[in-house]
Amino acid sequence: MFRTVIHAREILTGQGIRKKDGRRVTEDDLGVISDGAIVYRVKKVGGVEVPDRIEWVGPTDQLPARYSRVRQKDLKQKFSIIPGMIDCHTHLIFAGDRSEEFALRCGGATYDQISKRGGGILTTVRATRSASITELERLAIRRVKEFVSYGVRTIEIKSGYGLSADSELKILEVIPRLRQRFPRLTFTATFLGAHAYPSDRDRDEYLREVCEVMLPQVAQRKLADSCDVFIDEGYFSIKDGMKILKTAKGLGLKTKVHADELVGTGSAELAAKVGALSADHLLKISDAGIKKLARSNTVAVLLPGTAFYLKANHAPARKLIDAGAAVAISTDFNPGTSMCLSLPAVMTIAALYLGMTRSELFASVTYNGAKALGLETRKGTIEPGMDADFVVLPFARFEELYYRFAWAPPK
DSSP: OOEEEEEEEEEOOHHHHHHTTTTSSSGGOOOOOEEEEEEEEEEETTTTEEEEEEEEEEGGGGGOOTTTSSSSOOOOSSEEEOOOOEEEEHHHHHHOOOOHHHHHHEEEEEOHHHTTTTHHHHHHHHHHHHHHHHHHHHHHHHHHHHEEEEEEEEEEEOOOOOOOOHHOOOOOHHHHHHHOTTSSSSSEEEEEESSSOOSSSOOHHHHIIEEEEEEEEHHHHTSSSSSBBBBTSSOOOOOHHHHHHHHHHHHOEEEEEESHHHHSSSHHHHHHTTTTTEEETTTTOOOOHHHHHSSSEEEEEEEHHHHHTTTTTOOHHHHHHHOOOOOOEEEOEEEETBOOHHHHHHHHHHHHHHHOOOHHHHHHHHHHHTTTTTTTTTSSOTTTTTTTOEESSSSSSSTTHHHHHTOOOOO
């Protein structure tokens, strides 16, 4: 079964971005088709019609005759189409509220001071441990719906607010429920038991539990695609991170790294060395780290909403891009340092404060976001054979997504 969308004002296919593997992209790489059309296959999932694969894309006046009787949606050249956006770094599943801590931070308290009082991540850990899987699912569903309203079609979800075997597994068990509830979307699952050390466990004991108890269970039950680790001052060391990542790889999981956020630890270099899918944050990355990422297949995932929230200096996007690194951006949705579900709002920050161009922003939330999740062979461009999770924008042009700062989705 086929469906067709015709007379899009323009379609940004991103075909040239794929050819460059997401590096040093320019306007010419956007693959703009004016008055465009898309033909795509659909399939039934649980009785619901779901887009499957793209069959054809091109100018409407060149639509092949064999599709002339396919059910059509006419956009009358009022709206544009882009690949479904990819939010490749989120902490979507958690319980509790930290608005009081945000107010304290705005009043002058530092993140470190709040953490030492038992706040920060541990506040969310306590609330998440207490929540039932049904409650966590309910909270996640509401958040997913908001993500979707902005044009996101693929969402990475990390655990990390359980910090015990039972609670980490409970968080990951929500993700298959979301896949069932939202068959049009793609969710990837990342185990982040190494998000922080719990206050109720000895550090060496907890590290052993992550490697010898949690990771084997996660792999055996196929609850995650990847394993992440927060390598930074006061959290996990390079040595700890290497042990966790080697264990994860040995169990068949892909790897990711929270790298060089608070201080420069050399963790970006580690991410490149182990062949991680991505190195994320990178506020304090060194010139050596930039060179290593640029020469590797590891994507530099930047989280400008977090730097904005913390009033920190932003990651050196221009240095990374100019060196030849593939750069993605993401919301880093989380309760402590980026309580933001709007990827377009984060794109606005990236445009203004990271100096990213239109083509670089487009690549960062499409192909490069897919590459950061190992999905670049299926997602991130509009081409025959790719997933048909494209988005019809509520605007005439792509750049209106981030020009209209903090816009509300149409009802």
